[in-house]
Amino acid sequence: MNDTVELFGIPILNSTRTQAVEKIDKLFKHKQQTKIAFANANLINICHNKPSLKYELNNFLLLNDGTGLDIAKKINYGSAFLENLNGTDFIPFYLEATDYKLRIFLYGASETSVEKTKEFINSKYAEKHIIVGQIHGYTNKTDSDIVNEINHVSPDLILVALGNPIQETWIARNLEKTNATLAFGVGALFDFMSGETNRAPEVLRKIKSEWIYRLYKEPRRLFKRYIIGNPLFIYRAISEKYQKATK
Numbered sequence: 153m154n155d156t157v158e159l160f161g162i163p164i165l166n167s168t169r170t171q172a173v174e175k176i177d178k179l180f181k182h183k184q185q186t187k188i189a190f191a192n193a194n195l196i197n198i199c200h201n202k203p204s205l206k207y208e209l210n211n212f213l214l215l216n217d218g219t220g221l222d223i224a225k226k227i228n229y230g231s232a233f234l235e236n237l238n239g240t241d242f243i244p245f246y247l248e249a250t251d252y253k254l255r256i257f258l259y260g261a262s263e264t265s266v267e268k269t270k271e272f273i274n275s276k277y278a279e280k281h282i283i284v285g286q287i288h289g290y291t292n293k294t295d296s297d298i299v300n301e302i303n304h305v306s307p308d309l310i311l312v313a314l315g316n317p318i319q320e321t322w323i324a325r326n327l328e329k330t331n332a333t334l335a336f337g338v339g340a341l342f343d344f345m346s347g348e349t350n351r352a353p354e355v356l357r358k359i360k361s362e363w364i365y366r367l368y369k370e371p372r373r374l375f376k377r378y379i380i381g382n383p384l385f386i387y388r389a390i391s392e393k394y395q396k397a398t399k
Contacts, residue, residue: 155167155171155175157225157229159196159221159224159225159228159389159392160196160199160200160206160224160388160389160392161206161210162191162196162199162206162209162210162214163210163214164191164214164215164216164221164233165213165214165215165216165237166216166225166233166234167234167235167237168234168235169235169237169241169242169245169246169249170249171234172215172237172242172246173245173246173249173250175213176188176213176246176250176334177250177251177252179213179333179334180250180252180308180333180334181252183333184333185327185328185332185333185334186213186333186334186335187211187212187213187320187323187324187327187335188212188213188214188215188334188335188336188337189209189212189213189214189215189316189319189320189323189336189337190214190215190216190217190237190238190239190242190337190338190339191209191214191215191216191217191221192217192218192220192221192238192316193218193220193221193224193381193382193385194316194377194381195209195316195317195320196220196221196224196385196388197381197384197385197388198316198317200388202317205317205320205321208320208321208324209320209324211324212320212323212324215237215239215242216233216236216237217236217237217238217239218236218238218360218362218363219359219360219361220382220385220386221233222236222360223386223389224385224386224389224392227386227389227390227392227393228389228392228393228396236360238360238362239336239337239338239339239341240339240340240341240344240351240362241357243311243336243338243341244345247273247277247280247281248277252308253280253281253282254280254281254282254307254308254309255281255282255284255305255306255307255308255309256273256281256282256283256284256307256308256309256310256311257283257284257285257286257302257305257307257309257310257311257332258270258283258285258286258287258310258311258313258342259286259287259289259298259302259310259311259312259313259314260287260288260289260311260312260313260314260319260338260342261288261289261313261340261342261343261346262288262289262290262343262348263288263290264346264348265288265313265342265343265346265348266286266287266288266289266313266342266346267286267346268342268345268346268347268348269286269341269342269345269346270283270286272345272346272347273345284305284306284307285301285302285304285305285307287301289313289314295322295325295326298326299326299329299330302330302331302332303330303331306331306332307330307331307332308332308333308334309332309333309334309335309336310323310327310330310332310334310335310336311335311336311338311341311342312335312336312337312338313337313338313339313340313341313342313343314337315339315340316337316339319337319338319339320337323335323337351365352364352365352366353365363378363382366378367379
């Protein structure tokens with residue numbers, strides 16, 4: 153049975169979070185180097201204007217993130233995704249549920265956030281995982297320097313927190329140069345894990361609308377992404393359905 157659906161020419165996993173962990177564990181067991189990203193409305197909108205990113209994402213394992221993806225799937229397939237696999241919730245679940253003890257490298261966010269994230273993971277998952285290296289996202293180091301640092305400590309997993317699409321492009325162009333097996337693009341995860349940024353109230357998380365709180369906190373930076381981007385994404389989802397119908 154095919155466990156992916158295609159939206160906007162991009163295959164996206166349709167599974168529960170437990171099934172997603174099992175899939176990733178299987179890939180890790182066989183040492184199959186895998187790029188993983190969380191597909192939200194913003195990332196898909198960027199793909200529309202950046203075909204090179206769309207091409208890169210076709211080589212990723214993509215997990216659905218947010219209400220926008222649910223609406224797009226309902227429009228095109230008649231039902232929502234099985235679960236919302238947003239990175240802020242999925243990564244902690246994955247670290248708890250995986251069968252493997254992982255050596256983890258952190259790349260991205262501010263120097264404070266990445267340091268506190270290291271402390272958080274080493275404390276919370278002390279018996280299971282270990283942070284073997286870190287580089288903040290404002291470094292002047294070249295990609296080659298970063299790859300060399302990663303290879304020096306031989307991690308199993310790289311968490312890349314540069315925001316999309318920068319983190320996805322970095323993974324697409326650099327994971328194969330490293331000796332790591334898995335890489336996730338994780339957005340603002342380090343800011344949340346470190347406590348530098350508060351998450352939305354639980355009621356907004358439950359209805360998959362955490363973006364409302366983020367817009368409230370950062371209106372200037374996120375106005376275009378959400379107020380313009382979300383309706384545009386829905387329009388594109390409707391257009392895709394009718395384009396398929398006329399073929």
